[in-house]
Amino acid sequence: MNIQNSYRQDKAAGKLYLVGTPIGNLEDMTFRAIRILKEVQIIAAEDTRQTRKLLTHFEISTRLVSYHEHNKQASGPELIRLLQAGDSIALVSDAGLPAICDPGSDLVKQAIEAHIDVIPIPGANAALSALIVSGISTDRFTFLGFLPRERKPLLQELQALQQGKETLIFYESPHRIVKTLEAMLEVWSPSRQMCMMRELTKKFEEAVRGTLQECYDYLKENPPQGEYCIVVEGSTASETEAAIVWWEAFSPEEHVEHYTTQGLDRKEAIKRAAADRQMPKRELYNYLHQE
Known part of the structure; x- marks a missing residue:
């Protein structure tokens, strides 16, 4: 069991802050996030070049180090050592909340095992931002990140999700989204409602809402651009009935x-x-x- 009292002052170890950063529009940066990034001893970033632009904009001069998928085995233990020695560290991703679909989750686990306080500094999130403007039910939802690249595991994953009634949220790249929708049309009803969001909070933000078939047809006429967040409704009554019959x-x-x-x-x-x-x-x- 691990019990954390985030703001207890009698601990010698530092704290690991998970700091949300803008997903496009810099005005989405919170006052608290800026303060924490200025106060900590170290900022650990997925892409230091991207994060340095953010720090420069807000005149933050804190020491910046790299922590990403390819160096986490070496840098993770070193960051834990620094935390145990008393340094506080802010973990940031390229955009949005860290530790979602990125190696930050590994650092969080290591910090918890070392009895280091892990504190969230909320901020922008692409998945929830897309969900709340999608027009699709927000009562129950499942976030699945990126679907498998290969066709066979992709179809298997979609089949496993076919009967779920909760809203589904995915991330997808512009290079793969057409193939992903083609696979969805193979497995799911083409009449399912969905929303495709791209360029969230940026100048060319776009929401395309319609049936699965309509959204696929739209992409065939309008080549995909930018990163997408896809929101798809759960299994409909007619789809469930058809699944029982087959x-x-x-x-x-x-x-x-x-x-x-x-x-x-x-x-x-x-x-x-x-x-x-x-x-x-x-x-x-x-x-x-x-x-």
Whole structure:
């Protein structure tokens, strides 16, 4: 168990601050974020060149060091050593909140294990910003970051998400978004509502709202530009009904074989078939092995 009292003054160790930075518009920087970046001894940045522009704009002269995916094995333990010695460190990403889809999460885990206080300094976030303007339900949602690049694991991931009723949020690059929507159209209903946000908070911010098919057709006519945040509604009632119908004519073994022919191993195929049939996977496994 780890209990943190963030502002207790009797600890010799420094604090690790997770500082949110603008995702485009510099006016989204908070007063508190600027103060913390000035007060800490070190700022650890994913891309020091990008962060230096931000620091220069706000006249922050704090020592800047690099912490990213390719050097985290060496720099992570050194940052923990400095924290234990009493230095406070601010962790920032290129844009938005650190430790989301970036190596900062590893540093957070190491700090917690070392009983160092980890303190959030809230700021802009692309996923939530896109969600609240999407017009799609915000009651329940799941953030999934970037989907797999390769076609087979991409389709498997989308199939696993097919029956979920919560809103889904993804990040995607302009080079991959068309292929991602093509895969979604293979697995999900083309009538699902979605919103594609690009260039959030910047001059060319754009929100494209419509069905999955309409958004795909839009991209075919308007080549993608900039980084995207995609918000997609969960499974609709008609989609759920259709999903129930397709396997009713299958025997349990045929149901499992359907998934194995799509590239799933037998264990995952049994798990998926059991979920379709709303039965424990162990029960389906035992049934298949009695035959």
